[in-house]
Amino acid sequence: MRQRHSFRLDRAGRSVTVNVRSGRITETELLVDGREVAFHRVHGYGVYPLTLAAHLPGEPPLPLAVRLERSGAPGRPLTCVLETGGAEHPMPERTGH
Helix, strand or coil, rough: CEEEEEEEEECEEEEEEEEEECEEEEEEEEEEEEEEEEEEEEEECCCCCCCEEECCCCCCCCEEEEEEEEEECEEEEEEEEEEEECCCECCCCCCCC
16 A cells, blocks of 8 residues: 655745655655655665755755654654754644645
Protein backbone atom coordinates (compact mmCIF):
# COMPACT_ATOMS: atom_id res chain seq x y z
CA MET A 1 0.00 0.00 0.00
CA ARG A 2 1.32 3.42 -0.99
CA GLN A 3 1.72 6.01 1.77
CA ARG A 4 1.96 9.78 1.35
CA HIS A 5 3.41 12.36 3.70
CA SER A 6 3.72 16.10 3.20
CA PHE A 7 5.58 18.58 5.42
CA ARG A 8 5.52 22.38 5.00
CA LEU A 9 7.14 25.38 6.69
CA ASP A 10 7.65 29.03 5.75
CA ARG A 11 11.18 30.29 6.30
CA ALA A 12 12.90 33.54 5.17
CA GLY A 13 9.81 34.50 3.18
CA ARG A 14 9.87 31.21 1.25
CA SER A 15 7.64 28.15 1.34
CA VAL A 16 9.55 24.89 1.92
CA THR A 17 7.66 21.65 1.24
CA VAL A 18 8.73 18.01 1.45
CA ASN A 19 6.55 15.32 -0.16
CA VAL A 20 7.16 11.61 0.39
CA ARG A 21 5.40 8.85 -1.56
CA SER A 22 6.39 5.39 -0.38
CA GLY A 23 5.59 1.91 -1.59
CA ARG A 24 7.61 -0.41 -3.81
CA ILE A 25 9.43 2.75 -4.84
CA THR A 26 9.84 5.67 -2.44
CA GLU A 27 10.10 9.16 -3.91
CA THR A 28 11.00 12.21 -1.85
CA GLU A 29 10.86 15.71 -3.30
CA LEU A 30 11.96 19.01 -1.80
CA LEU A 31 10.21 22.11 -3.12
CA VAL A 32 10.93 25.79 -2.51
CA ASP A 33 8.05 28.07 -3.49
CA GLY A 34 6.50 25.15 -5.36
CA ARG A 35 9.58 24.40 -7.48
CA GLU A 36 11.44 21.13 -7.12
CA VAL A 37 15.01 21.74 -5.93
CA ALA A 38 15.97 18.21 -4.81
CA PHE A 39 14.65 14.70 -5.46
CA HIS A 40 15.47 11.22 -4.17
CA ARG A 41 14.15 7.85 -5.42
CA VAL A 42 14.87 4.42 -3.97
CA HIS A 43 13.34 0.97 -4.37
CA GLY A 44 11.48 -0.11 -1.23
CA TYR A 45 10.00 1.82 1.66
CA GLY A 46 12.87 4.28 2.03
CA VAL A 47 16.15 4.41 3.89
CA TYR A 48 16.22 6.77 6.88
CA PRO A 49 17.61 9.06 8.03
CA LEU A 50 17.56 10.84 4.66
CA THR A 51 18.92 14.35 4.08
CA LEU A 52 18.21 16.49 1.00
CA ALA A 53 20.15 19.73 0.46
CA ALA A 54 19.35 22.86 -1.58
CA HIS A 55 19.43 26.67 -1.34
CA LEU A 56 16.81 29.31 -0.63
CA PRO A 57 16.92 31.93 -3.41
CA GLY A 58 18.36 35.31 -2.46
CA GLU A 59 21.59 37.27 -2.36
CA PRO A 60 23.48 35.39 -1.22
CA PRO A 61 21.58 32.08 -1.56
CA LEU A 62 20.89 30.52 1.85
CA PRO A 63 21.86 26.83 2.13
CA LEU A 64 19.25 24.53 3.61
CA ALA A 65 18.82 20.85 4.31
CA VAL A 66 15.82 18.78 5.29
CA ARG A 67 16.26 15.64 7.36
CA LEU A 68 13.66 12.88 7.41
CA GLU A 69 13.73 10.21 10.11
CA ARG A 70 11.48 7.39 11.22
CA SER A 71 9.66 8.43 14.39
CA GLY A 72 8.33 5.03 15.39
CA ALA A 73 5.04 6.69 16.37
CA PRO A 74 1.85 5.08 15.12
CA GLY A 75 0.04 7.32 12.65
CA ARG A 76 3.10 9.58 12.21
CA PRO A 77 5.91 7.31 11.06
CA LEU A 78 8.14 10.12 9.74
CA THR A 79 9.48 13.37 11.16
CA CYS A 80 11.00 16.17 9.11
CA VAL A 81 13.40 18.92 10.24
CA LEU A 82 14.53 21.95 8.23
CA GLU A 83 18.15 22.95 8.92
CA THR A 84 19.16 26.47 7.87
CA GLY A 85 21.36 29.22 9.28
CA GLY A 86 22.73 26.86 11.93
CA ALA A 87 19.25 26.26 13.41
CA GLU A 88 16.82 23.35 13.25
CA HIS A 89 13.12 23.91 12.62
CA PRO A 90 10.67 20.98 12.94
CA MET A 91 8.38 20.85 9.91
CA PRO A 92 4.75 20.04 10.70
CA GLU A 93 3.06 17.34 8.66
CA ARG A 94 0.16 18.59 6.57
CA THR A 95 -3.00 16.56 6.97
CA GLY A 96 -5.94 16.23 4.61
CA HIS A 97 -3.89 16.54 1.41
